[in-house]
Amino acid sequence: MRAVAMTSFGGPEVLSVVEVPTPEPEAGQVRVRVKAATVNNFDLVARAGWLGGMLPPGPRYVLGWDVAGEIDAVAPDVTGFAPGDAVIGMSDWLDTRAGTYAEYVVLNAASVTRAPAGATPLQAATIPVNGLTALRILELLDPAPGATIAVTGAGGAVGGYTAELARGRGHRVLALASAQDEAFLTGLGATFVPRSDDPVAALRAHAPDGVDALVDAATIGPEMIAAVRDGGAYAGLTPPKTPGPERGIGVHRVHVTADGARLAELVSLAEQGRLTLRVAQDFPFEQAPQAHAMLAKGGVRGRVLLTP
Template sequence: MRAVIVSEYGGPDVLRVAEVPAPEPGDGQIRIRVAAAALNPADALIRSGALASRVPVQDYYIPGLDVAGTIDALGGGVRGFAVGDAVIGLSDWPDTQAGTHAEYVVLPATAVAAAPRHASPIEAATLPLNGLTAWQALDLLGAADGATVAITGAAGAVGGYLVELAVARGLRTVAVAGPQDEGLVRKFGADIFVPRSEDPTAAIRAAVSGGVDGLIDAAALGGSVIGAVRDGGAFVSVRGAGPGAERGIRISQIQVHSDTVRLAELAALADVGGLTLRVDRTMPFAEAAAAHDALASRGLRGRIVLVP
């Protein structure tokens, strides 16, 4: 099969397309013929060697966490799926090293769910990693119905899902994003829009007297925004360890993991318009290096999706 591989760590130029053996499914596993695979910041970490200490030494690695495609083969003991089913899945890289930027990928059945029925594979490929990150971050936050929650990076790929899922959970949502994105995040259902500024704490507290009950930091603002959380509130970092604890605020960091049940629920939400699947552009495997270059630029409002 053809796959995008990393045989040495470095910048985007180390990526190349090569013929490698197709994986075979074992017990409890599913082989997916890949139709589309989103590109995420985690893929740049794989390529650069930032995760090298967490993986065994191999001749090459295949990046890619998100996948949409059709089931090609089933391992022993798999129930509830059939060859030919349209599915989406999340590879728990680096635990699996099963990269989705290939013509085939093998994943545990517990990492796979039926694809949204009303989305193309390219659209569906943007859902697993970012959708599960948003869902699990909200679970970590633990905000009660009616609580006021701020979300930084609210126009980004994770942030958009965070706003929509927070609204669906009955939370009063404060969206922090660039001024040009106000219309977009209000479309997602945000109750309050706060333009990105040099002092996000002051901006959020000006909009919410006394501070918010919780904050999910998808923009990695860290210590510059924890002051927006009320005493005894909660703070969840999407990227990095986050700021030090203060004023009784509970600090958590999301460590996203695959979950077939939640993934199916996300697909169902997408089918009824509860989640907005956003594609920035589509690029072939052969242009993986250019795709990684584009990923490093600011201002993406959806995911770059690679196709075989």
């Protein structure tokens, strides 16, 4: 089968289309014929060689966590899926090394769920990693009904899903983002807060006593904790560089794993029109370097995807 692989670390140019063996599903697994795979920031980090000893140089790596496609084969012990089923799924890539930048990928059946009705494969592939991350964020923050939640980078992939899910649960959302995101975020019912050189002050202008919870999807840094009220909660996508909780604030680093049951929740929301699936641009496998370069440049709204 064809796959996008790299045999050395570096810039986008290390990616190329190669022939690799087609994987076979083992017990508890399904094989998915890939129709769309999302490019994630983690893929850029792994490709650049910034993971240190976690990825030794030399082996051929096929990247990719999210997938939308159809079931191609199932292990004899798997029930609930059959060839031809449209599905989405997620590979816990650091554990599996089963990249989705390929014509086929084998995943645990528990990591897969049916694709949302009416969504294209490109749209459906935007859900897994960032949707599961947004769900995990709200689980960690555990906000009280009607809480005020601030989201930095609210126009981005994780931030957008988090803001939308929080609004769907009845929370007040302060959405810190650039001017180009105002219409999208106000359309979700969030309060738009323009990005500024002093984001803490900008948020405090809307919540003088501090927000109940803050999601630092833009990875501004732990200084954003200053926008949170005493006893509130903070969630970041990178480890917060703080000595520990301050002012009784719960500090959380978000880590997400594949979960087909939680994915099914997100699919249901998408089908109800309560989760907006945004596609920025798709590229064929042969243009994977251009896809990585586009994401690395920043300012992307919606997801960058690869198609076989």
